[in-house]
Amino acid sequence: MNDVPFSSKIARESGSSFYWSFFFLSRPKRNAILVVYAFSRLVDDAVDEAASEEAARTEISLWRRRLAACYGEGDVRDPALAHPLLPELKETAARFSIPKAYFDDLLSGMEMDLSKKRYEDFGELKTYCYHVAGTIGLLCNHLFGYDDEAGRRYAVLLGEAFQLTNIIRDVGKDAGLGRIYLPRRELERFGVEEKDLLEGKATEGFYRLMNFEADRAEDTFRKAFSELPDKKRKKIVPAEMMAAFYRSLLRKTRAENFPVFRKKVSLNRLEKFKLAAKTLAGAL
Numbered sequence: 001m002n003d004v005p006f007s008s009k010i011a012r013e014s015g016s017s018f019y020w021s022f023f024f025l026s027r028p029k030r031n032a033i034l035v036v037y038a039f040s041r042l043v044d045d046a047v048d049e050a051a052s053e054e055a056a057r058t059e060i061s062l063w064r065r066r067l068a069a070c071y072g073e074g075d076v077r078d079p080a081l082a083h084p085l086l087p088e089l090k091e092t093a094a095r096f097s098i099p100k101a102y103f104d105d106l107l108s109g110m111e112m113d114l115s116k117k118r119y120e121d122f123g124e125l126k127t128y129c130y131h132v133a134g135t136i137g138l139l140c141n142h143l144f145g146y147d148d149e150a151g152r153r154y155a156v157l158l159g160e161a162f163q164l165t166n167i168i169r170d171v172g173k174d175a176g177l178g179r180i181y182l183p184r185r186e187l188e189r190f191g192v193e194e195k196d197l198l199e200g201k202a203t204e205g206f207y208r209l210m211n212f213e214a215d216r217a218e219d220t221f222r223k224a225f226s227e228l229p230d231k232k233r234k235k236i237v238p239a240e241m242m243a244a245f246y247r248s249l250l251r252k253t254r255a256e257n258f259p260v261f262r263k264k265v266s267l268n269r270l271e272k273f274k275l276a277a278k279t280l281a282g283a284l
Contacts, residue, residue, distance in 0.1 A: 006088060007031070007088050010037070010042065010085075011034050028095075032095070038088075039103070046059040047059060057114060060110055098142045103135075106135040113179075118184060119180075120183065120184050121184070122185075125181060125183055128163075133162050137156060137158055138152060146236065150228055154224050154239075157220055157223050160220050161224055165217050165247075168210060168214060168258070168260070171261070172260040182197070182209065187209065191203070192206050202258070206258075214254045217250050221247055237280065240279050241275070244278065252267070
């Protein structure tokens, strides 16, 4: 009999850096964080792989109904809501007293990607970062037991830093999909036109803009770290490990002079192993 949880299969098959950090938790917390990851992965894939915007919105609506059922606002056994993740999601939400609002906010972030292709200023982008990344940090806070004011600020800022790193690395990929996350006012400030990004054209102004964005991401990492004492942070091994991965990815992207129109910068297995080992050593 195969008793591997469905959430574990999703995380293992994803190949994400997040999977590396899950093994250093107690079994209950590891199982729970796998559920949170699987939820975000499944919803994201459902939207990205939908045949149309209408189909994507239908998928999000279905996941909202499934989520409501997990919180007692429906029956997870309803055939119309059937999904193998639901029993795990319901158990995890109850066991760790996770607010439904965080899951709902994450789904709202997925909806933003369907209708919002441009961002006027950093305020708008910051809101997006909260919905698609800060929410995951807040969900994980309940698993780590750090759901206090400072812990929440740390989670939201760290999620923002992660998402800013993704945006910097994926400028070319996103432009190919007609999406520009870099704020319009900042493009204007550095003399970068939308068509430059859509055509994959790296101008002098583009490099100045990317360094500006990378500086902001670095500053956001520093702000996140300042919210919790080092001793407390180092006990949240998965968060610290992911911070090490993303910060290293950000610096590697800058060191390679932002080759975002030519390739996707990533960390190899050896780089991840070294960062993981360093993080674990610091937590002992």
